[in-house]
Amino acid sequence: MSVHIDIAGLRPERIAVVPSPLAELCMALHALSEPGHHPGLQGWVTGVSAGLDPHLADRMCEADFLWRTLFSDLFLPAAGIPGGAALPGATLAEELDLLDKLTDEQFVDAALEFTCALPYSTRGTTALSAPELRRRALDLAAARGPQQVRFSERLLADPPRIRAWLRQFLEDCDAAFFAETWSRLRHQLASDARHKTDLLRRRGLAEALASISPAVALDESATRITVDKLGDGRTATRDGGLLLIPTSLGRPHLMVLHRYDWQPVLHYPVGSPELAAPPSVEQLTLRMAALSHPVRMRLCRSLARSAFTTSELTQVHGMTAPEISRHLSVLKKAGLVTTRRRGRYVLHQLDVTVVARLGSDFLEGILR
Template structure:
């Protein structure tokens, strides 16, 4: 995934807080606590405190934040107002920005991942196009009656559904998010100030390195590379919503690094500011190398021996009845993937499995696919 920043003035790159974006992440944690082991306590206590009516309504709309994150939570990036605007200071202000979007665009946001296959391509709105509407209903049917009911209501009366969603988010603020936001916004504001200072004094490359190891600039300094399994591209200039790139910190985001790349919207990178006390996650390419290295049955057998003690190539060849050159080829693959340590003892080279790195594979894999 990449973001083209060619010609983007430095002053159009910044860090900002968004209550609505953070509410979206908090709702995701409530719906998918397994993605966020460090927040089990908060998720359990918050879920237990919800009144049945609010819990039912959250269940009704959870496709907006459960399997992925709807762009509904970042409306400031699409508001087409002289030069663009940032997020609201309060949840109410963010919701006012959401209200500014046309009905056709709101419907596209609500159905973007569950009932649409045109996120990157655009296309006619199901509010006016019969074929697109039928396609949306077909996709909704594949996801069950709850999705069909919501999609029908949204297409038949988008104004009423928009009001229903706004009330839902306002009730979340009253029930739990207001207290949560007052607690986390201090940390988020401090992080945004710190990253802004890095951006101002050291430049975009250093600021992105401080945000996430998954972000990097290409050699020309005109393209941001995002190390995610997802494909996608966008540009930070020439959008009807104005030029700009916004970084939004989140206390509920880890391990997700979210990139809004909706056509005709300004790009947004939402990043986690708090993570478990773990080493930096492996790149997607390194994770792929490690999984491929371990996929070969002989290399798995070699790892069994190397996990127990350091051994030479000759010892491994004798143990498994294969030639030393063949052992060396397998060891080279494991070493290239960063799974082995080596040390010399006299004229012998001893190889051993790096248990710490292998132990990280489970969490590296999870972080890689969730990033």
């Protein structure tokens, strides 16, 4: 499972690394709605939440599905501007002006993404022009509760009114807490953007992508970017460009905008690097599957305490050597067991450091 971006024919000058205040505001709203995703922001979340005006806090709940359960493409409006060459604005006001430039169809379809009713990676009709899609979007919104249904009904009935509501809400968030936060973060994000731009110029795209995340890779032909995620998607730069947008508040999320006819975007976290590179989705799947077998769990109990030979494990667990070897092979392929030779003996032992990271690795994998 992964998201692919076809960049065949993409000119280097069409790749831009630039911060986005609106995208960072989306991450701020997400962190306030889902603080469990961001344990490192607990102090910031507590401080902002305590100072929020109750009326603004209530309004924050009206459309929180745009930033809580997913990250709406509305917060990256530059990607939707025709031509695939627009860049995020330097200020929130400039970005909101870009948001105003999206058509009603673009705005409504992006806002209704949470219903999963509309095509994303392929061309399709819009909810404003297709009654069957409109009905399906409302039916699926009902599964999320009456609040989402009311918002969706208002959105479909009067898009300009909802667009004005959203802009005013975001401006009020800026005045209440985000302007101060952005003034502190923008220097870090600008510095990271300059560093990535320098890497692009001196070392090439592969090096720049590797510095973003171990989960992002460029193939040998330099025509396709693959982002290792628990999800499938495909897009292409076509005649447009590629945007790389850093986020400070978004860690550990690594987002890929791959909406059809929009400029592809990699929205990546910056900050303190992990002590170890996170495993790929395939590695994580192997590890979880390896530990799901009761026999291998019992073997791990022994191997966590000491190193054992295959012969010793057959005695301890009352199994044949081929059976033990087969289970050890699965554990070693998953990277959970290490081996070392002592004379003519081969000793196996559980890598407790890797096992101890499984919980955080799993969480990062599903949130990436």
